[in-house]
Amino acid sequence: MELDGDEEDVEEDEEMAGVNDAVRDVEDEEETKAKVEKMQLGGVNDVRSVAGLMKSLEPVLEKIAYFQSLPPEKQTTFVGSVEDNPEYHLLTQSNTLSTSIDSEIILVHKFIRDHYSIRFPELETLVSNPLDYAKVVTIIGNGPMDAESMKKLQNSKDNRLGVPLRAVLDGPSVMIVTVEATTTKGREMTPEELERVLRACEMTMALDRAKKTLTDYVQSRMNLFAPNLTALIGSLTAAQLLNFAGGLTGLAKTPACNLPPLGSKKQSGQGFATNVGVRQQGFLYHSPIIRGIPNDLKRQAMRIVSAKVVLAARVDRVHNSPDGSAGEELKAACLERLEKLTEPPPNKGQRALPAPDDKPARKRGGRRARKAKEATAMTELRKAQNRMAFGKEEKEVGYGTGEGTKGMGMIGQANEGRIRNLQVDQRTKAKLSAKNKGWGATPVGGAASSLRGFGQGAGAGIDLRGKGLRTSGVGPTAGTASSLAFTPVQGLELVDPKIQAEMNRKRKAEEDRWFKGGTFTQVGTGGTNGPMGPPPKKLDSGVGKMGPPPLPVKK
Template identity: 60%
Template sequence: MSLEQELLADFDDRSDDEEEKEADSLNTTLDLYANRANGASSRGNGMQIDGADDEDEDEEMEDAGGGGPNDGDDAAQTRARINKMQLGKVDDVREIARLMEVLEPVLEKIAYYQSQPTPTSIIGSVEQNPEYHLIVESNEHSVEIDSEIILVHKFIRDHYTPRFPELENLVTNPLDYAKTVAVVKNDLQLQPLQSQLRAVLDSATVMVVTVEATTSKGRPLSEKELATVLRACEMTIALDRAKHTIINYVSSRMTLFAPNTSAIVGSTTAAQMIGFAGGLSGLAKMPACNISGLGSKRRAAVTLASNTGIRHQGFLFDSPIIRQIPTDLKLKAMRVVASKV
């Protein structure tokens, strides 16, 4: 029997009495969650609420998206705040975006550990291992990179709009926008650049951008203005590359530092959840009823609405085991899987 079948059988076999008892423990669950920072107990004490109504359970997950120490502002609020900034008079993107300076030593450490033979086991406490601390730190930075890319994207738009004002509405993805600007530069005669643009954009978007460029009322940028824009484009691409390096590194180490969690939800999801919770101990102390919502606020800010009926689609929703579950069973499956993490 596959892991998916075992988990589905688990919640199908639950008795009505057990579900009623779990629903009655809701108040205790919330109290424990509120006090977990003071050493409250973990999810083993009646943290699962399979008997509750699905809609009520979904509402209960809402607070989970902000349960991690790395949550900070909601990503949508961050984007809205950045979009209000006027960055056209800032001469150098490095004056406002300095995360790459912080990431460089982290990336050097990652490169060092990747060059070493991968250990087959951990001796002593996992949380005392120096590589584990690098994993947690790297995960925290991967969250910060998203906000930094949004900030640099706003800088590029403010400085490149005088040349091609229509482009920001045609290419809304920050990374694609930066790559497109790096290709187009000052030349709006895009026919010779078709192959380079198709390496960044789909054919339909390339066609629309090409047509709009012929009628654009923008003005050419000076050499200094263009250099400012291209430096910011390079930073966006470097930030995205750093994020992928971090994600790949952390995911590759999850089977070593969190083998059980990785076996259930996959190494990528395990890395996201552990990073968002502030480490293995933070995830271990988190009630199961709140694990399903981890990362849901960040996801909502960058994705379109769906018709799944699950409002809080966080890291667990995107895990391999949940993706293959039928839509009408996803919410219940998420609760069961969360209790196993």
């Protein structure tokens, strides 16, 4: 059956008008549960008086069965605008009704609990799923709840549902329900009460079957009307967006930034913070391509997918790529970008050290810098200690101290009898050449010195030429001539001959001035009363002193 896009089926529109009036807005699941829990349905005798969605579902299910029963050669092929196709309208209505079925099931579940609590009040706390609760109530019914009867129901198919209890509940749940049923405080229900509950249970299972039928139909037909959009975000999300935007034309004209808020509900604060998490939780937020993304990246992921959704809708609007290849390419591009968002940062590993900068450092020059270097420079004595003579045993010091010994290296290896190492002027040493080893004609000139004992003459001279010590004169007494002498008072003493001769000359001149021509004379050796003798000692004779006062006269 081919339908032109310009044709209008008036009869189809009139029949679907009643369905559109009966379709209710989708409510948030938590809000719906809160409203239903406040309702008291124990006094309601017929479940159809509070749950009327089945009246709207029946004509839609009949049309779905009609379109599905058509042979392949008579299946709908559209030409022109998709929005003018009657099956497309049925598709959007089926999607809306499928989202309303959940709220209807919650309402019917509340009706069953309020009426079946007369027989088994503990069951609603043991089985929380509405569909499983309706099936368990249908199997147990108003029958006996002793231990033997409950054991038979676990494996018996002799009930209105035709399945055993173990097919509905798992093993632990079956055991708990069996134990609680044997100790329940409920009473048996009347036939009218039981029929009322069983009718509500049948409605719950019928609503579940209708939802499955609508979902399968939507998913099967979305590949026909929007193949690229379905390949990108899935059939259910594609149908929801098309229904909310008013078709492919409206979705193709919608900016990409307006797609994430579509279908989001305004959540009440309830005393909690509202500035956390993702605010725009609409149809796209619950799509399969966004569901597996971490929460901190979902907002960025929805921006990426929204741009591709608009492109896919425009491709479907102009009927290009009917096999959905464009949608697959857009999905691959989205998954590639989303994978880069979610992948962990690469492990950089251990990085090699940078190449060293071997440029010579800028060095400060001048007298101050030289003084600073000389303060920390290695002395000649330390250099000699760090060297070792080949084939000679190294001398060690520190025996008996308990802290080990220290090697002396080249110190004392020359056997020249020196007490200290030679002190060489480094500045002068750098100016001398190998040919000109210094000044001085004789080996004892310059810095010549002698080692003398007690009362001994001068020893062998030491020639310091060529070792960096500059002399200033010629001859044994010129320049810095000095001598070493051992004395009993000071031990090792360094004496300058010139200074010593000058001091001897001054001492002799002073002695000649004061003591050369004088003699000593002893005074007062002739007698005790001599003219130069000491005066005689004074004796107390009492002359001139006043006598004591007279004694008082007695009367």
